[in-house]
Amino acid sequence: MSELGKLEDLPQEYRDALTKLNLVPLWPSLRGVMPANKPRPHTVPTLWKYQDIKPLLLQAGELTPIEKAERRVLVLANPGHTLEKMQASPAMYLGMQLLLPGEWASSHRHTPNAIRMIVEGEGAYTTVEGEKCYMSRGDLILTPTGMWHEHGHDGQDPVVWLDVLDLPLAYYLEVSYHNDSAKQENVNASTETFYTTGGVVPSPMFERSKKQYPMYRYPWTHVRRTLENMAQVQPTVEMVSVTYVNPETGDDAENILGFYAMMLRPNQTLHLPVRSPSIVFHVIEGACDIQVEATNYPLQQADTCCAPGYTPVTLKNTLNQPTFLFMTDETPLHRKLGVFENRTKK
Numbered sequence: 001m002s003e004l005g006k007l008e009d010l011p012q013e014y015r016d017a018l019t020k021l022n023l024v025p026l027w028p029s030l031r032g033v034m035p036a037n038k039p040r041p042h043t044v045p046t047l048w049k050y051q052d053i054k055p056l057l058l059q060a061g062e063l064t065p066i067e068k069a070e071r072r073v074l075v076l077a078n079p080g081h082t083l084e085k086m087q088a089s090p091a092m093y094l095g096m097q098l099l100l101p102g103e104w105a106s107s108h109r110h111t112p113n114a115i116r117m118i119v120e121g122e123g124a125y126t127t128v129e130g131e132k133c134y135m136s137r138g139d140l141i142l143t144p145t146g147m148w149h150e151h152g153h154d155g156q157d158p159v160v161w162l163d164v165l166d167l168p169l170a171y172y173l174e175v176s177y178h179n180d181s182a183k184q185e186n187v188n189a190s191t192e193t194f195y196t197t198g199g200v201v202p203s204p205m206f207e208r209s210k211k212q213y214p215m216y217r218y219p220w221t222h223v224r225r226t227l228e229n230m231a232q233v234q235p236t237v238e239m240v241s242v243t244y245v246n247p248e249t250g251d252d253a254e255n256i257l258g259f260y261a262m263m264l265r266p267n268q269t270l271h272l273p274v275r276s277p278s279i280v281f282h283v284i285e286g287a288c289d290i291q292v293e294a295t296n297y298p299l300q301q302a303d304t305c306c307a308p309g310y311t312p313v314t315l316k317n318t319l320n321q322p323t324f325l326f327m328t329d330e331t332p333l334h335r336k337l338g339v340f341e342n343r344t345k346k
Contacts, residue, residue, distance in 0.1 A: 041278070041309060042078075044308065045292035045306065046080075047303065048076045048303065053096050060072055071097060072097060089168075089280070089306060090278065091278075091330045092257065092328065094280065097116075099159045103151075103153050107184050108148070109148045112167040112171075114163060116140070117162040118137050118159070118162075121155065124152065125152055126141050126143065127184045128216045129148055131190060137220065139219055140217070142213060142215075144212070144254055164328050198226070201247060213254075223242060227241075227263040231265060240263040242262075244260065258329050260328070264316075264317035266319060266320045267320060270314065271314050272313045273343075274312055274313075275340070276341040277331050278309045279309075281305045281306075282305075284324045285324040286324060289316045291315075292312075310341075
């Protein structure tokens with residue numbers, strides 16, 4: 001294949017004429033935007049240690065009252081995208097959010113989809129569309145696009161959670177905005193009680209939900225028990241993992257990002273499939289090493305790590321007991337766009 005022409009090969013007068021008309025020649029940049037065989041991601045492997053984040057997050061609680069912050073968050077930014085873009089990956093935003101006892105984070109809604117993965121603390125809650133969802137470590141709480149939500153804290157100790165949003169995508173599409181609202185009335189029953197057991201949904205006489213998101217809170221106690229049961233019943237299966245889904249349709253819990261939980265058996269080493277989406281790992285319980293290509297990242301409880309797509313990833317449980325991980329990736333988006341790839345060699 002012949003070498004493509006370079007911009008500097010063109011006469012300056014010609015380049016000036018193009019610029020004046022808001023025109024750009026494609027061929028000098030063609031291989032940059034469409035490289036051969038494999039993308040060149042800006043996302044780089046990145047580790048965020050919770051022991052480093054927590055003191056700064058607590059200090060933020062002292063420096064900035066919730067009334068001024070609205071949402072007191074430290075963004076986990078991937079340096080490959082530059083810190084000011086506040087991206088963990090092409091479509092994922094991550095943030096560690098702090099709520100102190102007695103605080104209330106005002107009600108709003110926004111176009112990006114969001115979830116909360118609770119890191120530590122008790123007594124806080126998120127109210128979503130009038131449903132009060134209490135927070136415990138490992139719980140997943142959805143706040144999908146356009147749904148009113150607020151945060152409150154009736155407990156005694158600070159509560160921290162990991163926010164995951166598809167904000168970079170919404171921002172790139174120029175559809176990102178929010179609305180404010182007065183405090184919500186808690187009027188709705190807890191939808192999670194209708195979907196406590198897999199394979200069981202309310203009968204029509206109980207007005208089975210037709211909402212796009214019939215369940216907002218996925219308690220960790222249920223998910224953990226499921227993973228343990230799976231590991232016991234199928235001891236030869238390498239990847240002990242579950243996907244958070246819509247209990248009525250079986251589709252992904254939200255429509256852009258995918259959410260999963262995994263159990264690593266004691267001292268287990270697991271080679272993950274090489275796939276197109278970036279993936280974020282967060283340790284709910286335990287500890288593990290994550291090797292991204294040739295670099296090893298040691299993770300303790302509450303640590304978070306991001307790996308770019310099209311990249312080999314190996315997980316190793318460093319303990320003599322199970323380790324539990326929460327994971328999120330861009331698989332639903334990739335599938336909708338028709339670009340999802342699994343490059344694992346058979």
